[in-house]
Amino acid sequence: MAYELPGQRSETVRRSNLSAILRELHNRGPVSRSELVTRTGLTRSAIRGLIGELALTGLVSEERGTPQGTPGRPSPLVRPSPRGAIVLALEIAVDSLAVAAVGIGGEVIDVVRLDRPRDRSSVDETIADLAALARAVQRRLPDTEGMIGVGVAIVGIVRRDAGVVTMAPNLGWRDVALAERVADALGTSLPIAVANEADLGALAELRRGAAVGAEHVLFISGEVGVGGSLIVDGKQLTGADGYAGEVGHMPVNPDGRTCRCGSVGCWETEIGEGALLRRAGHPPDAGREEVEAVLLEAAAGSPEVLEALDAVGRWLGFGLAGLVNVFNPQVVVLGGLFGRIHPFVEARLGAELDRLALPQTRAALRVVPAALGVDAPLLGAAELAFEPLLADPSLWTRPAVATA
Secondary structure, three states, X not given: OOOOOOOOOHHHHHHHHHHHHHHHHHHHOOEEHHHHHXXXXXXXXXXXXXXXXXXXXXXXXXXXXXXXXXXXXXXXXXXXXXXXXEEEEEEEOOOEEEEEEEEOOOEEEEXXXXXXXXXXXXXXXXXXXXXXXXXXXXXXXXXXXXXXXXXXXXXXXXXXXXXXXXXXXXXXXXXXOHHHHHHHHHOOOOOEEEEEHHHHHHHHHHHHOOOOOOOOEEEEEEOOOEEEEEEEOOEEOOOOOOOOOOHHHOEOOOOOOEOOOOOEOEOHHXXXXXXXXXXXXXXXXXXXXXXXXXXXXXXXXXXXXXXXXXXXXXXXXXXXXXXXXXXXXXXXXXEEHHHHHHHHHHHHHHHHHHHHOOHHHHOOOEEEEOOOHHHHHHHHHHHHHHHHHHHOXXXXXXXXXXXX
16 A cells, blocks of 8 residues: 655556556455455555556456455445456567467457567568568457557677667677667557566466465576576566576586576576576477477387486586575576476475575475466566566556545
């Protein structure tokens, strides 16, 4: 709840209270008015009026509550209206592109994913393909009047304030004004937010996946590259310039291989897709189909592949132990490739953490696969696009007199 302090304008309080209510509904789904009173600390009359404002703009709806067998009229049920505010979520990975239309409350209205060859990753080709997918999704929407923004997840280092991808080693990109390029390709004036795919995967898992309810989370995602993100006190640690979380380029092996970033012995060179394929006797740059083949061989009990997975699990545990000792998370969420190989590496990874992590940080730590799977970054991009609305719903509402 926002309290009005001396010198604080009532409009500031109103904006804060609208934000608190809409965040509850967006993050947790339908809830009764009375439960909103409990969760937000606002009075019943305040809740009634603020919900009236949100309902007038179509962001929420109300319906008669279900009788609970207690005296009195049941409290009305409030639910987010998915068509009241819609965002486009875009994802740029090395092997695929994806676009989703997502409504307020997190409802995925439409989603499409396109696999692509690795020789089609130039900026121009990527933007053209992504725009074509986005237009296809938009055409299937009944209308686009509720569209409020666009979020983009990319496998690269991003300067968020400018929407610029400063470096994406696995795409071969440098200093790409991605927000501007996407706006031009889509022909839109909607706000466009761009962020690293691991940061957005972590955001999605925090709000809707394996890390719901946690305040301190380490998210590690692996595909061709390796990315990470840290949630501290429920907020993302982004660093001074927004580059925090590039754990794939954490040096772990001074005698290791040269990384695509130009350094030597990065964690990515020991646990990424290429490392797994190489150890399993497959071409390291062969891509997703070879990864699928390796996982099938592992399921069939191939000794060579299980040994390769064991080596990846050892290096995964080695790096995680250091991060866990520094940041003391409650939960480590493994996304992408690491979530898929978790059943094969769980024992080795756990043993490395037992051996190298401080007993105090290891004791209550959970290591779990991502609940949202490969869609975590895409859904995180949607959350990023919703943030301006959630932070200040008053920009979309007007005061109203609500009825009981």
